[in-house]
Amino acid sequence: MGDTEIVSVNTEAHQGAVLVSPQGDVDMSRSPVLRQTLHDVQARKPQRMVVDLANVDYMDSSGLATLVEAMRSAKKADTKMVLCGMNDKVRAIFEIARLHHFFTIVDSVDEAVSA
Amino acid sequence: MTPPNAHGRPHIRVELLSNPIYLSGARELVGTVAKRLGFDDLDCSKIALAVDEALCNVIRHGYGRALDRPIWISIWPVEHDGAAEGIRIAIEDEAKQVDPEQMQGRALTDIKPGGLGVHIIREVMDEATYEKREGGVGMRLTLVKKAPRPTEPGVITEAASRAVQSTRPQAR
Numbered sequence: 484m485g486d487t488e489i490v491s492v493n494t495e496a497h498q499g500a501v502l503v504s505p506q507g508d509v510d511m512s513r514s515p516v517l518r519q520t521l522h523d524v525q526a527r528k529p530q531r532m533v534v535d536l537a538n539v540d541y542m543d544s545s546g547l548a549t550l551v552e553a554m555r556s557a558k559k560a561d562t563k564m565v566l567c568g569m570n571d572k573v574r575a576i577f578e579i580a581r582l583h584h585f586f587t588i589v590d591s592v593d594e595a596v597s598a
Numbered sequence: 599m600t601p602p603n604a605h606g607r608p609h610i611r612v613e614l615l616s617n618p619i620y621l622s623g624a625r626e627l628v629g630t631v632a633k634r635l636g637f638d639d640l641d642c643s644k645i646a647l648a649v650d651e652a653l654c655n656v657i658r659h660g661y662g663r664a665l666d667r668p669i670w671i672s673i674w675p676v677e678h679d680g681a682a683e684g685i686r687i688a689i690e691d692e693a694k695q696v697d698p699e700q701m702q703g704r705a706l707t708d709i710k711p712g713g714l715g716v717h718i719i720r721e722v723m724d725e726a727t728y729e730k731r732e733g734g735v736g737m738r739l740t741l742v743k744k745a746p747r748p749t750e751p752g753v754i755t756e757a758a759s760r761a762v763q764s765t766r767p768q769a770r
Binding site: 508510511512541543544545547548571572575576579580 | 618619621622625639640643644646647650651654657658714715717718721722
């Protein structure tokens with residue numbers, strides 16, 4: 484099974500926001516898939532983009548870098564980008580890298596679409 | 599320089615190619631061993647993260663993303679009086695040697711993508727030592743993480759065993 488099949492990234496309209504839902508491990512071998520998807524979504528210039536990490540079991544610094552890059556693009560395009568659903572292990576890397584204050588992070592998709 | 603064999607024969611030594619698809623296997627190995635050496639789930643995940651970041655740096659910077667170069671991972675328990683007190687992990691490669699002093703993480707005040715690996719490694723582990731391998735080729739990164747408590751059955755010391763025995767109620 485290839486990486487693109489394991490890491491499916493779904494986009495769907497969710498109460499006016501674009502919902503991006505990566506799955507599995509987001510590491511050096513897989514973060515390019517997420518990066519390309521976020522790039523494609525941002526090309527649509529949505530008002531709000533929610534990245535639901537509920538099904539992400541693991542993330543390394545390449546995943547973080549992908550999200551930092553997306554956040555910087557979102558700010559330039561006036562897109563509100565919100566992260567949600569991250570488990571303790573994924574949250575830990577945001578804290579280690581001191582990036583948990585750089586992002587808007589909430590618990591659920593419902594909170595994310597209204598944050 | 600302290601070569602890893604100064605700590606005795608590695609309990610585990612594996613060779614993998616510098617292909618990112620094998621990162622998940624390396625994380626699984628390290629996390630599982632760390633669990634057996636007494637680390638909780640979150641610490642196991644952080645130790646696996648540190649190893650992942652080290653491997654990524656070898657692949658990205660040491661080997662210029664070549665997919666077929668060797669990387670070795672060696673693992674030892676850190677022991678004191680026969681009890682597991684942590685984990686020591688060495689990651690070795692055949693990449694061009696660089697000054698270990700140059701292996702510094704970037705400042706986190708500038709928020710930008712990339713360059714976080716060394717910072718994460720140093721933040722997560724108690725010790726992280728870069729050195730040139732013997733023979734003029736390749737680098738070695740040795741990581742040490744101390745466990746919060748020894749939990750492995752079978753490694754309890756004789757003195758501790760006697761202490762447990764002495765606290766048991768006497769048979770009537």
